[in-house]
Amino acid sequence: MSFLEYRVKYAPTGFRKVLYLNWPLVVLIVAVASVGFLMLYSIAGGNLDLWARPQMERFGAGMVLMFIVAMIPIWFWRSMSGLAYLVALVLLLFVEFFGDVGMGAQRWIDLGFIRLQPSEMMKFTLVMLLAAYYDWLDPKRVSQPLYVLIPVLMIVAPTVLVLLQPNLGTALMLLLAGATVMFVAGVSLWYFAGVLSLGIGTIAGVFLTRGTPWQFLHDYQYRRIDTFLDPGADPLGAGYNIIQAKIALGSGGWGGKGFMQGTQSRLNFLPEKHTDFIFTTLAEEFGFVGAFSLLVLYALIIGFCLVAAWQNRDRFSALLIIGVVANFFFYIAVNLSMVMGMAPVVGVPLPLLSYGGSAMMVLLVGFGLVQSAHVHRPR
């Protein structure tokens, strides 16, 4: 099939483009999403309408969006990246000032047919803008301070706004995805080393001065950090979720307890079992075999995207694919580390599995961009 022939002499046009989509990627996405439907059905105790059906509907809509985005030439998206970023930034500012009236931390704008979450939008518009920026920038200048400062500001502005919402998880994702694009674009490693050591230094400073008269934070803030870093110290409070999640995972054993037989999720010991902690139910009911299979599926998606990026000689396209897949990867990594007790609890969903409309839509749009870049790659 054509997806294996990267040296096609002609660019596909019209509906022929469909044949040139990265179909394995589509199949993998559908496979992972199907696992999600199955789990949502199980978690709802066999109730299709509670979570599984709405999730399927949104996935269907998202797939349609993905195909539409994929059909539109990548150069159109490149030309739109600046505008898209600005719109997302303005919306982010807008919800910062108006969005929270009576809505607490739910920072979304209701457009009637969909609730638009600007922070979700920003995930890919930021990547688009960064890709377009490095496409435009002379590669020789990539590591010049001024040209490093510009993308840093592009990343920091939305990150700070999201952090203020407050949404630590999404802010972290923006930061990581942005940094990854900069890294792949070839920014000198010294910058990364510098930022990294600065961060470590700050953390060390914060903790080393603890207990001295010139400590950086208040005692209660330190205690909060403690429980954040070590939830096990507070088994009935912050640690409860993580302990129960580990029990669910571990008790699944090799083969799992069987579909809809997970005691931890069925008896409500698991927190957030249909959103952030959905993986624990999968691991409990299908065991190591099921959980590892999902990990393999995810790895395949990432792998196919990375290959697509390598094969793409268009700098914008390659960076865009890298940005999207980095985003995808970091969500998986942070979520799985969290539920397996390797990282503090940060509210980050598991892509394609966790219940939630807007994240799924945005992710599929992102894959639409990957497909568009793939279909319209220079040959």
Next chain:
Amino acid sequence: MRRTARDTEESNRTLNRRSLMLGGAMAAMVAVLGVRMRYLQVDQADQFKLLAEENRINIRLIPPVRGLIQDRNGKVIAGNEQNYRVVITREAAGDVDLVLRRLATIIPMTAEEMSRTVQEVNALSAFVPVTVAERLSWDDFSKVAVNAPALPGVVPEVGQSRRYPLDHDFAHVVGYVGPVSDRDLEELDAPDPLLKIPKFQIGKIGVERWMEDTLRGEAGTKRIEVNSAGRVMRELGRQEGDPGTDIRLTIDADLQNFAQVRLGEESAAVVVMDVTNGDIVCCVSAPSFDPNLFVRGISHTDYNSLMENDHRPLANKTVSGAYPPGSTFKMVTALAALEAGVATVDTKVFCPGHIDFGGRRFHCWKRPGHGTVQLESSLSESCDVYYYDIAQKVGIDKIAEMGRKLGLGQRYDLPMSAITDGIMPDKQWKLERHQQDWRIGDTINASIGQGYVLSSPLQLAVMTARLASGRAVSPRLVRMIRDKELPIPDAPPLDISSESLAAIRKGMYEVVNGERGTAKSSRVVDPTKVFAGKTGTSQVRNISKAERESGVIDNEDLPWNRRDHALFVGYAPYETPRYAISVVVEHGGGGSTAAAPIARDVILRALSDGLPSLEAYPSSQRGRIETMLKELPLRDPVTGQPPARTET
């Protein structure tokens, strides 16, 4: 911006190199996640499986049904009744306040109870049922059931609760149960997990407490699946426990009731023992109280009125009351002297009304004196000087030895609370207790059961039983455990010559039946139930020299709590003793007037089938006795109900 091909080539190489690094990092992370997954799900699986099971499965205890306590003939003294109660669950009720206010219009509930329930409901998880009202009448209970639709979250339930149908009669012997307290738990090394059940009832005093292990039974268990909030999802399995074991006491409930009623509101105690086997057939302390009050949780008002009553209704005077035995002790002194050989049946002592020892004068209760007395007349007329004389000859240690042989000064291990040892003093005892030497005056006082000597009605009954039978009878309170008769404790013959015992018994016969006996008005004329005994009047105050000179104040003129204790010990029938009895009436005045008549009525009741026959009483007393017996508010022998009280 134009770029050279070389630049593009260079930048593409960078991009590929960096993205390869990225891919490598990602692969490494995925590997780490996979390893972690394997560690949790394969290596640690067993541990987490166990934790998941622990999460899911709770073991709940099923409280066993408490064993019954019955009288010697199987009449239920402590039973279990259906407890109709109403519980409320916050989750289902919604507006707890509103539901409770509606409930209060149906069943009796005070504002205080309501607010307490609201507090309790709000303090616990939403699905935990809280008891609103207990022991509802069937009417109220069914009203709640009928009105269920208007009372969301309110559930009528049936449980088991202790009930004492013979309420006052056995309050002291059997005691009562109550909810486990923290103090109860502290006293136990390894408390039965049952005790952790909220409001689980355990014996607090009396047989209920001391036979707790027998009565409680073994808890059953049920394995239930719970969800994270602790709500029961389903029962997985159940293992039934063992109900508590039934106990039969030696006490005869009808006799017990008769004695209780006969004592009325006196502050008094009666113990009746079967001299042939030591069975305590009657053990009454008066006034009494209703143990059912304690099971329900006694109100402050009720409790305070019990505590403030100077007749001490809560005290079990039969075993925990220690009284100077007074003249009922004279048999001990006499036996000690006879056995030691310092006196014989015919030894004569002249009683001028007093005797002088070591520069002190000791008075006989009869100021003009008894003249010349022998053993028999010393008992029947209760001459004190006779005993002063023989006691200082035989010495306190011999007297104490005899007292102990007859059962005084020792604790009987019966399943009752606060059993006293009493005091049977000797020289050693005084040295240890008071760091003082024994004095002759102490012997004089002890010889007539005053001074340091203290004994409980139970001990006096044992003493009398031993005198009557000549064997070392020991008391027994529990007759059967689960239909199995308990062995009767050994009663070896007392090491006392039968001549001495016969002389003492003859003296006791004369006390009741002799022409000059102190208790002759309490004699029994039925030849098959001849009564013998000894009166006692023990001082609870010192009579000063000045008072003695100006004339001892009559008991009637003293405040109640300064009057003498009235005592009587006796047995019947005289020829073939069956029952021994001891009666103590606190501050009752004289033993012959206050205690002996009670003893006669009770022992006649014990010897009769039903109320004592009037034929047994001297003809001159029958009219009075008939009226008295008729007016006793006895329980109906069939229904067990006391007569309806007609207050005037």
